[in-house]
Amino acid sequence: MEPKTRRVAVAGRPGGPEVIETVTEDLPPLGPGQVLVRVAATGLNHADSLIRGGDYVVTMPFPLAVGVEAAGTVIATGEGVAAEVGARVCGTGWLGSCADHVVVPEERLVPIPDGLGFEEAASVAHAGAAAGALLRVWPLDGARAVVWGAAGAVGRLLVTWLSRKGAEVIGVAGGSRVAIPRDLGAKHVIDRDAGDVAAAVRAVTGGRGADVIFDPVAGETFRTSLAMLAPRGCLINYGQLTGPVGAEFGELFKAGGVFVTKFNAGAYVDGYADVAALIREALELAVAQPGVAGPIAGRFPLDRAADAFRALESGARGKVLVVPGPEES
Ligand SMILES: NC(=O)c1ccc[n+]([C@@H]2O[C@H](COP(=O)([O-])OP(=O)(O)OC[C@H]3O[C@@H](n4cnc5c(N)ncnc54)[C@H](OP(=O)(O)O)[C@@H]3O)[C@@H](O)[C@H]2O)c1
Incomplete structure:
Protein backbone atom coordinates (compact mmCIF):
# COMPACT_ATOMS: atom_id res chain seq x y z
CA MET A 1 0.00 0.00 0.00
CA GLU A 2 1.17 3.54 -0.79
CA PRO A 3 2.63 5.17 2.37
CA LYS A 4 1.24 8.47 3.67
CA THR A 5 4.45 9.44 5.53
CA ARG A 6 8.16 8.96 5.08
CA ARG A 7 11.29 8.91 7.24
CA VAL A 8 13.89 11.40 6.00
CA ALA A 9 17.24 12.82 7.16
CA VAL A 10 16.93 16.58 7.63
CA ALA A 11 19.55 19.24 8.41
CA GLY A 12 17.78 21.85 10.55
CA ARG A 13 20.47 24.50 9.98
CA PRO A 14 23.84 24.81 8.23
CA GLY A 15 26.60 22.87 9.98
CA GLY A 16 28.38 19.53 10.36
CA PRO A 17 26.80 16.06 10.60
CA GLU A 18 25.48 16.92 14.09
CA VAL A 19 22.71 19.08 12.54
CA ILE A 20 21.17 16.00 10.83
CA GLU A 21 18.14 14.33 12.40
CA THR A 22 15.92 11.61 10.97
CA VAL A 23 12.28 12.70 11.17
CA THR A 24 8.85 11.57 9.95
CA GLU A 25 7.04 13.82 7.49
CA ASP A 26 3.83 13.63 5.46
CA LEU A 27 4.03 12.56 1.84
CA PRO A 28 1.78 14.84 -0.25
CA PRO A 29 -0.29 13.28 -3.08
CA LEU A 30 1.80 12.80 -6.24
CA GLY A 31 1.52 15.60 -8.81
CA PRO A 32 1.54 15.13 -12.60
CA GLY A 33 4.84 13.67 -13.83
CA GLN A 34 5.93 12.62 -10.33
CA VAL A 35 6.93 9.18 -9.14
CA LEU A 36 7.21 7.73 -5.63
CA VAL A 37 10.32 5.59 -5.18
CA ARG A 38 10.92 3.23 -2.26
CA VAL A 39 14.63 3.75 -1.58
CA ALA A 40 16.86 0.68 -1.38
CA ALA A 41 20.16 2.59 -1.03
CA THR A 42 21.14 6.26 -0.84
CA GLY A 43 24.62 7.20 -2.06
CA LEU A 44 26.28 9.99 -0.06
CA ASN A 45 28.35 12.59 -1.90
CA HIS A 46 30.85 15.29 -0.92
CA ALA A 47 28.49 17.87 -2.43
CA ASP A 48 25.86 16.91 0.21
CA SER A 49 28.36 17.90 2.91
CA LEU A 50 29.41 21.13 1.18
CA ILE A 51 25.80 22.25 0.64
CA ARG A 52 24.85 21.34 4.23
CA GLY A 53 27.86 23.40 5.45
CA GLY A 54 26.07 26.47 4.08
CA ASP A 55 29.03 28.33 2.56
CA TYR A 56 29.37 26.49 -0.78
CA VAL A 57 28.77 27.93 -4.28
CA VAL A 58 25.55 25.89 -4.39
CA THR A 59 23.09 27.02 -1.70
CA MET A 60 19.77 25.53 -0.58
CA PRO A 61 17.19 26.69 1.97
CA PHE A 62 17.07 25.14 5.47
CA PRO A 63 15.61 22.98 6.93
CA LEU A 64 17.17 20.84 4.19
CA ALA A 65 16.16 17.26 3.40
CA VAL A 66 19.60 15.82 2.63
CA GLY A 67 20.79 13.58 -0.21
CA VAL A 68 20.66 13.78 -4.00
CA GLU A 69 21.45 10.23 -5.17
CA ALA A 70 19.63 6.93 -4.62
CA ALA A 71 18.39 3.70 -6.13
CA GLY A 72 15.11 1.92 -5.47
CA THR A 73 11.77 0.74 -6.81
CA VAL A 74 8.90 2.76 -8.27
CA ILE A 75 5.86 2.14 -6.05
CA ALA A 76 3.39 4.80 -7.29
CA THR A 77 3.08 7.16 -10.25
CA GLY A 78 1.35 10.49 -10.85
CA GLU A 79 -0.72 11.51 -13.86
CA GLY A 80 0.98 11.20 -17.25
CA VAL A 81 3.88 9.05 -16.04
CA ALA A 82 5.06 6.26 -18.35
CA ALA A 83 7.35 4.54 -15.82
CA GLU A 84 5.82 1.38 -14.37
CA VAL A 85 5.27 0.43 -10.77
CA GLY A 86 7.94 -2.14 -9.90
CA ALA A 87 10.64 -0.60 -12.12
CA ARG A 88 14.17 -0.58 -10.63
CA VAL A 89 15.52 2.95 -10.98
CA CYS A 90 18.32 5.21 -9.83
CA GLY A 91 19.48 8.77 -10.39
CA THR A 92 20.84 12.03 -9.09
CA GLY A 93 19.11 15.33 -8.49
CA TRP A 94 16.68 13.39 -6.26
CA LEU A 95 16.43 16.09 -3.61
CA GLY A 96 15.93 14.62 -0.13
CA SER A 97 17.01 11.13 -1.23
CA CYS A 98 18.38 10.22 2.22
CA ALA A 99 15.01 8.76 3.13
CA ASP A 100 12.96 5.58 2.94
CA HIS A 101 10.82 7.10 0.16
CA VAL A 102 11.43 9.99 -2.21
CA VAL A 103 9.25 11.81 -4.74
CA VAL A 104 11.10 12.30 -8.03
CA PRO A 105 10.14 13.95 -11.35
CA GLU A 106 9.96 11.14 -13.91
CA GLU A 107 12.62 12.74 -16.13
CA ARG A 108 15.18 12.13 -13.34
CA ALA A 131 32.33 11.97 -15.20
CA GLY A 132 30.28 12.00 -18.40
CA ALA A 133 29.99 15.79 -18.33
CA LEU A 134 33.69 16.18 -17.46
CA LEU A 135 34.59 14.35 -20.67
CA ARG A 136 33.01 17.22 -22.63
CA VAL A 137 35.31 19.92 -21.30
CA TRP A 138 38.52 19.43 -23.33
CA PRO A 139 39.58 17.56 -26.51
CA LEU A 140 40.63 14.07 -25.42
CA ASP A 141 41.55 11.96 -28.42
CA GLY A 142 45.20 11.01 -27.95
CA ALA A 143 45.53 13.42 -25.02
CA ARG A 144 47.72 12.61 -22.08
CA ALA A 145 45.24 12.88 -19.24
CA VAL A 146 46.05 12.88 -15.52
CA VAL A 147 43.27 11.72 -13.19
CA TRP A 148 43.82 12.65 -9.53
CA GLY A 149 41.75 10.52 -7.11
CA ALA A 150 41.79 7.79 -9.78
CA ALA A 151 40.60 5.18 -7.28
CA GLY A 152 37.64 7.33 -6.16
CA ALA A 153 34.06 7.19 -7.45
CA VAL A 154 34.39 9.80 -10.22
CA GLY A 155 38.04 8.90 -10.82
CA ARG A 156 37.32 5.24 -11.59
CA LEU A 157 34.71 6.24 -14.17
CA LEU A 158 37.04 8.83 -15.70
CA VAL A 159 39.90 6.34 -16.02
CA THR A 160 37.67 3.74 -17.67
CA TRP A 161 35.86 6.16 -19.99
CA LEU A 162 39.00 8.13 -20.99
CA SER A 163 40.93 4.92 -21.75
CA ARG A 164 38.10 3.72 -23.98
CA LYS A 165 38.00 7.09 -25.76
CA GLY A 166 41.66 6.87 -26.77
CA ALA A 167 43.28 9.10 -24.14
CA GLU A 168 46.59 8.06 -22.55
CA VAL A 169 45.55 7.94 -18.90
CA ILE A 170 47.88 8.62 -15.98
CA GLY A 171 46.03 7.65 -12.80
CA VAL A 172 47.12 9.07 -9.43
CA ALA A 173 46.09 7.29 -6.23
CA GLY A 174 47.38 6.67 -2.72
CA GLY A 175 49.57 3.60 -2.00
CA SER A 176 48.22 0.20 -3.01
CA ARG A 177 45.10 1.88 -4.45
CA VAL A 178 47.09 2.47 -7.68
CA ALA A 179 46.05 -1.10 -8.59
CA ILE A 180 42.50 0.20 -9.16
CA PRO A 181 43.22 2.62 -12.07
CA ARG A 182 45.72 0.12 -13.48
CA ASP A 183 43.02 -2.57 -13.66
CA LEU A 184 40.60 -0.08 -15.23
CA GLY A 185 42.90 0.70 -18.15
CA ALA A 186 45.25 3.52 -17.06
CA LYS A 187 48.48 3.37 -19.09
CA HIS A 188 50.52 4.73 -16.17
CA VAL A 189 49.79 4.91 -12.45
CA ILE A 190 51.46 7.11 -9.85
CA ASP A 191 51.43 6.54 -6.10
CA ARG A 192 50.96 10.02 -4.63
CA ASP A 193 52.36 8.80 -1.29
CA ALA A 194 55.66 7.80 -2.91
CA GLY A 195 57.07 11.20 -3.81
CA ASP A 196 56.92 14.01 -6.35
CA VAL A 197 53.80 13.50 -8.50
CA ALA A 198 54.70 16.32 -10.93
CA ALA A 199 58.15 14.79 -11.57
CA ALA A 200 56.56 11.38 -12.11
CA VAL A 201 54.11 12.84 -14.66
CA ARG A 202 56.97 14.63 -16.44
CA ALA A 203 58.87 11.32 -16.52
CA VAL A 204 56.05 9.32 -18.16
CA THR A 205 55.31 12.10 -20.70
CA GLY A 206 58.91 12.46 -21.93
CA GLY A 207 59.23 15.78 -20.06
CA ARG A 208 56.34 17.50 -21.84
CA GLY A 209 53.65 17.19 -19.16
CA ALA A 210 49.93 16.41 -19.36
CA ASP A 211 47.51 17.90 -21.88
CA VAL A 212 44.63 17.75 -19.43
CA ILE A 213 44.31 17.16 -15.69
CA PHE A 214 41.13 16.17 -13.82
CA ASP A 215 41.45 17.36 -10.22
CA PRO A 216 38.83 16.95 -7.43
CA VAL A 217 41.23 18.03 -4.67
CA ALA A 218 41.98 21.76 -5.30
CA GLY A 219 43.90 23.35 -2.37
CA GLU A 220 46.64 20.73 -1.88
CA THR A 221 47.11 19.75 -5.52
CA PHE A 222 46.68 22.99 -7.49
CA ARG A 223 50.36 23.96 -7.77
CA THR A 224 51.49 20.38 -8.35
CA SER A 225 48.99 20.26 -11.20
CA LEU A 226 50.34 23.50 -12.71
CA ALA A 227 53.85 22.04 -12.49
CA MET A 228 52.91 18.99 -14.57
CA LEU A 229 50.80 20.59 -17.34
CA ALA A 230 52.09 20.75 -20.91
CA PRO A 231 52.19 24.24 -22.49
CA ARG A 232 48.57 25.38 -23.22
CA GLY A 233 47.26 22.35 -21.30
CA CYS A 234 44.07 22.46 -19.23
CA LEU A 235 43.50 21.90 -15.53
CA ILE A 236 39.88 20.96 -14.84
CA ASN A 237 39.01 21.36 -11.18
CA TYR A 238 35.76 19.63 -10.20
CA GLY A 239 35.87 19.48 -6.41
CA GLN A 240 37.60 20.87 -3.33
CA LEU A 241 38.42 17.93 -1.11
CA THR A 242 41.15 20.00 0.55
CA GLY A 243 39.59 23.45 0.35
CA PRO A 244 39.54 26.17 -2.27
CA VAL A 245 42.47 27.51 -4.33
CA GLY A 246 44.05 30.92 -3.90
CA ALA A 247 46.03 31.76 -7.04
CA GLU A 248 47.52 34.63 -9.03
CA PHE A 249 46.86 35.04 -12.76
CA GLY A 250 50.63 35.25 -13.35
CA GLU A 251 51.01 31.62 -12.23
CA LEU A 252 49.16 30.52 -15.38
CA PHE A 253 51.66 32.45 -17.53
CA LYS A 254 54.63 30.84 -15.77
CA ALA A 255 53.09 27.36 -16.18
CA GLY A 256 53.01 27.79 -19.98
CA GLY A 257 49.93 29.84 -20.81
CA VAL A 258 47.75 27.07 -19.39
CA PHE A 259 43.97 26.99 -18.99
CA VAL A 260 42.24 26.43 -15.65
CA THR A 261 38.51 25.86 -15.30
CA LYS A 262 36.22 25.41 -12.30
CA PHE A 263 33.86 22.77 -13.65
CA ASN A 264 30.14 23.49 -13.55
CA ALA A 265 28.30 20.38 -14.72
CA GLY A 266 25.22 22.44 -15.62
CA ALA A 267 27.21 24.22 -18.32
CA TYR A 268 27.95 20.91 -20.07
CA VAL A 269 24.58 19.16 -20.05
CA ASP A 270 21.37 19.88 -21.89
CA GLY A 271 18.69 19.22 -19.27
CA TYR A 272 17.81 16.06 -17.35
CA ALA A 273 17.32 13.87 -20.43
CA ASP A 274 21.00 14.47 -21.21
CA VAL A 275 22.02 13.77 -17.59
CA ALA A 276 19.99 10.54 -17.69
CA ALA A 277 21.77 9.48 -20.90
CA LEU A 278 25.16 10.02 -19.24
CA ILE A 279 24.11 7.99 -16.20
CA ARG A 280 22.77 5.21 -18.44
CA GLU A 281 26.15 5.05 -20.20
CA ALA A 282 27.99 4.99 -16.85
CA LEU A 283 25.76 2.14 -15.60
CA GLU A 284 26.51 0.18 -18.77
CA LEU A 285 30.24 0.73 -18.14
CA ALA A 286 29.76 -0.59 -14.60
CA VAL A 287 28.08 -3.72 -15.97
CA ALA A 288 30.79 -4.25 -18.60
CA GLN A 289 33.85 -3.50 -16.47
CA PRO A 290 34.20 -4.98 -12.97
CA GLY A 291 35.60 -2.41 -10.51
CA VAL A 292 33.88 0.66 -11.96
CA ALA A 293 31.24 0.70 -9.20
CA GLY A 294 33.94 0.28 -6.54
CA PRO A 295 33.89 -0.92 -2.96
CA ILE A 296 31.29 -0.01 -0.31
CA ALA A 297 33.05 1.71 2.60
CA GLY A 298 30.03 1.61 4.90
CA ARG A 299 26.29 0.92 5.13
CA PHE A 300 24.28 2.86 7.71
CA PRO A 301 20.61 2.64 8.68
CA LEU A 302 18.55 5.76 8.08
CA ASP A 303 18.40 6.63 11.79
CA ARG A 304 22.22 6.87 11.72
CA ALA A 305 22.44 9.19 8.70
CA ALA A 306 24.58 11.63 10.72
CA ASP A 307 27.12 8.83 11.39
CA ALA A 308 27.12 7.98 7.69
CA PHE A 309 28.12 11.57 6.91
CA ARG A 310 30.80 11.46 9.64
CA ALA A 311 32.26 8.42 7.84
CA LEU A 312 32.19 10.22 4.47
CA GLU A 313 33.76 13.35 5.90
CA SER A 314 36.53 11.51 7.71
CA GLY A 315 37.99 10.27 4.43
CA ALA A 316 36.20 6.98 3.70
CA ARG A 317 37.76 5.15 0.77
CA GLY A 318 34.78 3.71 -1.11
CA LYS A 319 31.08 4.57 -1.25
CA VAL A 320 29.17 5.38 1.93
CA LEU A 321 25.53 4.27 1.68
CA VAL A 322 22.45 4.82 3.80
CA VAL A 323 20.27 1.73 3.57
CA PRO A 324 16.76 2.29 4.97
CA GLY A 325 16.21 -1.46 5.44
CA PRO A 326 13.08 -3.59 5.21
CA GLU A 327 11.53 -2.43 8.50
CA GLU A 328 11.56 1.19 7.34
CA SER A 329 10.66 0.74 3.67
N1 LIG B 1 29.08 17.69 -10.54
C1 LIG B 1 30.21 17.78 -9.94
O1 LIG B 1 30.86 18.76 -10.12
C2 LIG B 1 30.70 16.68 -9.06
C3 LIG B 1 30.02 15.45 -9.02
C4 LIG B 1 30.54 14.42 -8.25
C5 LIG B 1 31.67 14.65 -7.47
N2 LIG B 1 32.26 15.88 -7.49
C6 LIG B 1 33.43 16.16 -6.65
O2 LIG B 1 34.43 15.26 -7.04
C7 LIG B 1 35.23 14.97 -5.93
C8 LIG B 1 35.44 13.46 -5.84
O3 LIG B 1 34.20 12.84 -5.57
P1 LIG B 1 34.15 11.26 -5.43
O4 LIG B 1 32.74 10.91 -5.14
O5 LIG B 1 34.87 10.61 -6.55
O6 LIG B 1 35.00 11.10 -4.08
P2 LIG B 1 35.78 9.83 -3.51
O7 LIG B 1 35.20 8.58 -4.01
O8 LIG B 1 35.86 10.08 -2.04
O9 LIG B 1 37.23 9.97 -4.15
C9 LIG B 1 38.09 11.04 -3.92
C10 LIG B 1 39.53 10.55 -4.04
O10 LIG B 1 40.42 11.67 -3.92
C11 LIG B 1 41.64 11.20 -3.39
N3 LIG B 1 42.17 12.20 -2.47
C12 LIG B 1 41.66 12.55 -1.26
N4 LIG B 1 42.42 13.51 -0.70
C13 LIG B 1 43.42 13.75 -1.57
C14 LIG B 1 44.55 14.64 -1.54
N5 LIG B 1 44.78 15.44 -0.50
N6 LIG B 1 45.39 14.62 -2.61
C15 LIG B 1 45.17 13.79 -3.66
N7 LIG B 1 44.13 12.93 -3.74
C16 LIG B 1 43.26 12.92 -2.70
C17 LIG B 1 41.36 9.88 -2.67
O11 LIG B 1 42.10 8.81 -3.22
P3 LIG B 1 43.62 8.42 -2.89
O12 LIG B 1 43.82 8.61 -1.41
O13 LIG B 1 43.72 7.03 -3.36
O14 LIG B 1 44.44 9.36 -3.72
C18 LIG B 1 39.91 9.57 -2.95
O15 LIG B 1 39.70 8.29 -3.44
C19 LIG B 1 34.57 15.60 -4.72
O16 LIG B 1 35.23 16.82 -4.44
C20 LIG B 1 33.18 15.89 -5.18
O17 LIG B 1 32.60 17.00 -4.53
C21 LIG B 1 31.81 16.88 -8.28
Missing part, protein backbone atom coordinates in the same frame (compact mmCIF):
# COMPACT_ATOMS: atom_id res chain seq x y z
CA LEU A 109 14.66 8.34 -13.31
CA VAL A 110 17.23 6.09 -14.92
CA PRO A 111 16.42 2.36 -15.28
CA ILE A 112 18.94 0.07 -13.57
CA PRO A 113 20.25 -2.43 -16.11
CA ASP A 114 20.16 -6.18 -15.46
CA GLY A 115 23.35 -7.29 -13.79
CA LEU A 116 23.58 -4.28 -11.48
CA GLY A 117 22.26 -4.15 -7.92
CA PHE A 118 20.72 -1.21 -6.07
CA GLU A 119 23.90 -0.49 -4.12
CA GLU A 120 26.05 -0.41 -7.24
CA ALA A 121 23.54 1.86 -8.99
CA ALA A 122 23.49 4.19 -5.97
CA SER A 123 27.30 4.31 -6.17
CA VAL A 124 27.52 5.11 -9.88
CA ALA A 125 24.63 7.48 -10.71
CA HIS A 126 25.96 10.81 -9.38
CA ALA A 127 29.59 10.11 -10.24
CA GLY A 128 28.53 8.91 -13.69
CA ALA A 129 26.71 12.14 -14.46
CA ALA A 130 29.77 14.12 -13.36
